[in-house]
Amino acid sequence: MKARIHVTLKPGVLDPQGKTISHALDALGFDGVEEVRQGKYLELDLKESDPEKARAEVDEMCRKLLANTVIENYQVEIEA
Amino acid sequence: MQTAVIRFPGTNREKDVVMALERATGHAPHVVWHKDASLPKVDLIVLPGGFSYGDHLRAGAMAAHSPVMKEVVRQAERGVAVLGICNGFQILTEAGLLPGALLRNAGLKFVCRDVHLRVETTESPFTTGYRNGQVIRVPVAHHDGCYYADGQELKRLRDEDRIALRYCSAQGGQDDRSNPNGSQDEIAGILSASRRILGLMPHPENATEPLQGGTDGCGLFDSLTHTLN
Numbered sequence: 001m002k003a004r005i006h007v008t009l010k011p012g013v014l015d016p017q018g019k020t021i022s023h024a025l026d027a028l029g030f031d032g033v034e035e036v037r038q039g040k041y042l043e044l045d046l047k048e049s050d051p052e053k054a055r056a057e058v059d060e061m062c063r064k065l066l067a068n069t070v071i072e073n074y075q076v077e078i079e080a
Numbered sequence: 081m082q083t084a085v086i087r088f089p090g091t092n093r094e095k096d097v098v099m100a101l102e103r104a105t106g107h108a109p110h111v112v113w114h115k116d117a118s119l120p121k122v123d124l125i126v127l128p129g130g131f132s133y134g135d136h137l138r139a140g141a142m143a144a145h146s147p148v149m150k151e152v153v154r155q156a157e158r159g160v161a162v163l164g165i166c167n168g169f170q171i172l173t174e175a176g177l178l179p180g181a182l183l184r185n186a187g188l189k190f191v192c193r194d195v196h197l198r199v200e201t202t203e204s205p206f207t208t209g210y211r212n213g214q215v216i217r218v219p220v221a222h223h224d225g226c227y228y229a230d231g232q233e234l235k236r237l238r239d240e241d242r243i244a245l246r247y248c249s250a251q252g253g254q255d256d257r258s259n260p261n262g263s264q265d266e267i268a269g270i271l272s273a274s275r276r277i278l279g280l281m282p283h284p285e286n287a288t289e290p291l292q293g294g295t296d297g298c299g300l301f302d303s304l305t306h307t308l309n
Contacts, residue, residue, distance in 0.1 A: 013228060014262060016188050065145065068138055068174065070181040071228055 001046045003058045004077040007067045008039035042066060051078045081309045082122040083109040086152070088132035088143045093165065093285065097128045100285040104301035114146040123308040124161045125152055127168030129221070129283060139182060139224040140170030149175055161205050161308055162277040166222055169269075169279035178272055178279045179237070180229030185222070186262025192221040194293070195260055195282060197268050198248040201241050204271050206278045209303035215252045216296035218287040220260055225281040227263035227270075237270055244278055245269035 009015050015037050022036040044061075048054040058076050067074040083101050085094050094111060101109045101124075110120045114132075119125065132143035143149070149171070156162045156177055164172040172178040185191055194217050199210040210216070229237065237243050245268040249258045259266050261281070269280030284297030 014183060014186060014226065016184060016186050016262075020188060065141060066137070068141065068181055070173070070179075070230075071183065 001048055001051065001054050002079045003044040003046055003054060004079065005042040005044065005058065005062060005066060006039055006075045007042070007062075007072050008037055008074075010071055010073050013071050039072075051080060054078050081105045081124065081305055082107065082120070083124045083126065084119055084122045085109045085111050085126045085128055086114060086148055087111055087128075088114040088130070088146060088167075088171075090132045090134055091128055091130035091167070093129035093167075093283065096283070096285040097126050097165070100288040100297065100301050101126070103288060104298070104305045112148060114143065114148045117147045117151060119148065119151045119155060122155075122160065124163065124304055125155060127152075127162070127164040127171050128285075129166030129168060132167055132171065135224070138170075138174070140167060140172075140174040143167075143171045144174035144176075153177060156272075156277055159274070159276055161304065163206065163304070164277070164279040165283060165285065166220075166225075166281055169281055170224065172277065172279045177277055178270060179233045180227055180270070182224050182281070183226040183228050184224050185260070186226055190221075190223045191225070191260045193219065193260070195220050195268075196248050196250050196252075196258065197245045197282060198252050200243050200246055201271070203241060204244060204275045204278065205307035206271075206300055206303055207244060208307055209299040213252065215248060215250065216287075216299065217250075217294050218282045218284050218297050220282045222261070222281055225261040225263065227261075227265075227267040227281070229264065234265060237267075238265075240273065242271040242273070242275070243267055243269075244271050245280055245282070
């Protein structure tokens with residue numbers, strides 16, 4: 001079972017890397033981008049076969065280590 | 081005064097802290113490897129600067145879960161003073177001993193230079209040796225030093241007089257150039273609610289000998305020696 005995790009900075013938290021990427025896109029002529037927010041993508045291979053249990057476990061991993069909930073939000077997708 | 085300095089894989093400022101503590105206290109600190117689950121009986125624990133676990137995932141995130149940190153948290157709860165410098169500050173926020181988080185510098189560059197700091201409170205074992213409003217000069221060297229806390233937390237820090245140090249100009253004022261990393265409210269260092277834990281991004285241990293270009297950091301180590309002895 002696979003877990004895909006997206007970790008993103010919360011709205012309002014300064015994202016200078018996202019800003020720099022946005023400026024670079026602008027310089028390349030892509031002027032339709034209003035804002036870029038950079039994040040992290042993690043892929044986990046799990047032993048667990050029950051999607052509910054897997055989700056609960058990954059959720060705990062995110063809260064304990066993978067995301068810092070002071071500054072970051074996370075989204076978990078579980079795929080059988 | 082007995083002290084302990086914790087080493088994580090990637091810690092690189094422990095010798096600087098050891099020298100500063102030895103100068104101030106007259107005793108060599110215990111240097112403790114992060115895998116040790118116990119700590120000697122001490123009055124002060126220092127988490128020095130460096131790049132624990134290569135800053136993977138987030139600065140300080142892995143170190144906050146090292147075996148020794150359980151004991152650091154336990155001793156901190158019992159009132160033992162804890163000082164976290166640079167990576168140590170990042171570890172203290174990741175471990176939940178201090179509020180907020182340290183983000184990538186707003187300028188996206190590693191900043192390594194002297195900065196001026198204003199001492200905002202002398203009401204802590206770390207700062208009694210300074211005067212309120214005193215401006216000191218010490219170096220910074222970090223990539224992830226932009227302090228962030230949500231509005232409510234910031235208000236609490238201000239209301240409870242827990243902002244220990246702010247970045248400032250040489251004259252003590254605020255200008256665009258005095259904040260090296262974009263920290264909210266020019267915050268360079270904060271205290272826990274108990275006032276026994278200090279986290280700060282600048283390196284006072286690197287301003288304790290004239291050869292280092294200044295000795296303004298001595299006040300912090302001398303304060304600790306006087307208040308914790």
